[in-house]
Amino acid sequence: MENIKTASVEQIIARLAEIQTEMDKDDADLDALNTEADELLARKAELKSEAEEKELKRSALLNRLNEGTVVANPVSPKKEDDDMLERKAFMDYVISGKTPEAGVLQRADAAGVSSNLGVLIPNHVQQEIIQEVKKIHGRLYGKVKHLNLPGGVEYPIGSFEATFKRITETTVSDRQNPGGITGSIIFKYNIGEIRLSRTLLQTVLSVPTFEAELAKVIAEAYVKAMDEEILTGDPTKQQLEGILTKTGIKTIEINEDEMKDWKTFQKKIMAKLPLGMKNKPYEYIMSNGTFEGNIMTLADDNNRPVYTETVNPVDGWVDARIKGHGVTLVEPELLPDFDTAAAGKVFAVLWVPGEAYAINSNMQFSTVRYMDHEKNEEVTKALVINDGKVLRPDLIYQIKKVAKPTTGA
Structure with a gap:
């Protein structure tokens, strides 16, 4: 060099x-x-x-810039009665703004977890939120790799993968030998907020019901935001790194005629994918309009559909697949329908979610209350620190609509 x-x-x-x-x-x-x-x-x-x-x-x-209740003493182990006292104090804080007593809901300063971030949500409620997040399945957030690592530290990308190797008396397995994967990433301490409705929570009387409702509201808002930022996030705005906005992602181009013919559609995609990716559990992301209006009309020479679609009778969730590979359906605001997309627009993504992308967060939510003097109302918001990065750009393809070639006279 x-x-x-x-x-x-x-x-x-x-x-x-x-x-x-x-x-x-x-x-x-x-x-x-x-x-x-x-x-x-x-x-x-x-x-x-x-x-x-x-x-x-x-x-x-x-x-320093974040408002909130500044407390800096470490939390000591709690008995069962103390746990309920903490949960009740937290409910009173969110609903009525009553400041918790000294020694309750306090947090210690640590890297990326500062007392300035407000009142710590009790561990019991934290677990409720995490369980609610897990219930919201079938979306992008639930498919990517999840990490709990210190921010501001450089991590070799190869350290997130492992390989199998035989050992002998003279050789041992290398802990970080992921088949030539190089590069590194640094996760930042990005703070996100979820604004909560007082009217929704003020009608709840019991502690368990309040916790369940709060966990549901936070989890739904959090997962929705993560789904959007995984696709369209902008790190310059303290967001996750989006796979549609990141430079260097490879593309597959398909025009209207090619989209109507299964053989051409299959050839255009499979010809681009390296063998190593074909052997991985790759998936698609596209809008419901693209899947319903374009993919579901494709059939092979024996008139067999190339898609499958099943509906979970319990929650009504649709499991969509193309030739056995999963399809995550998103709103057209994130990925436009193929029929209405302009030439040059990305309408679908093909990726290996568990290896291509990672979100880093300790999932330690806290709450802050403040007065919005412009609207003359009190605002309660939940805060969490996280970041997301593309680990393997080689395992992501943007599928782009292009204009049909013009034919000469």
Whole structure:
């Protein structure tokens, strides 16, 4: 590498991978490679330190800008009676604004979990929220990888995967040898808010009912927002990284005539996918209009539909598939219907969700109350820290509508 001092983290990681390959060659200059590796690792450590320092400063600034109840003492273990006291105090705080007594609902300062984020939601309610989130299945959020890692730290992408390897008396399995996957990511401390309706919660009298209603409201709002940001998020706005807005994602182009013919549709997609991705559980994302109006009209030479659709009799959820691969249906605001999409617009996504994308969060929700003087009303909002990143762009394809080719006279 010509100039190590100006190299990026990605360039350094790529060069280190090259050195690992070069060192096995018979004519390798091991002394030179060793010296270069030392310089690269030193530069990488500098960049990591700079990134961590910047993120910690940013996190501290965000905490200062957030309004809320500032409490900074660690929470001690609680008995069963204390637990109900805490739950009742939290209900009173959300509904009436009554400030909890000293020692109740307090949180300790920690990296990305500051006392400035407001009153901590009791653990019992946290679990209710998590269970509600799990119930909302079949959407994008439930399909991606979920992590609980410290923010502001650089993580090699290969560390999120593993490989199988035989061991002998002289060899052991490498913990981070994911088949040549290189690159790294840094999760940030992005704060998201969910504004709660006082009128909805003020009518609830019992603690368990209040907790169930609150968990449902927060979970539904949270999952809806995560689904949207996984597709269209903008990191410059403190959102998740969106797979439609990220640069460098490969595309598959299909015109109107090709969309009507199953053989051409199949060929256009399968010809693009590498063999390694074909063997993975890839899935589609598209609008209901595209699935109903275009996919469900496709049939093979024996007039057999290429799709399957089953409905869960319990919750009415539709399980849609194309040639055995799952289809997540989203609103046309996120992905337009193929028939109404303009040329050049992405109308569907093909991806391997569990490997291609990850959301990082400790799911520790808190609440803050403040007065909106412009509307002259009190606002209660739930806050959570999280971030989302594309791990494997090579496992994502944007399917784009293009104009039909013009034919000469």
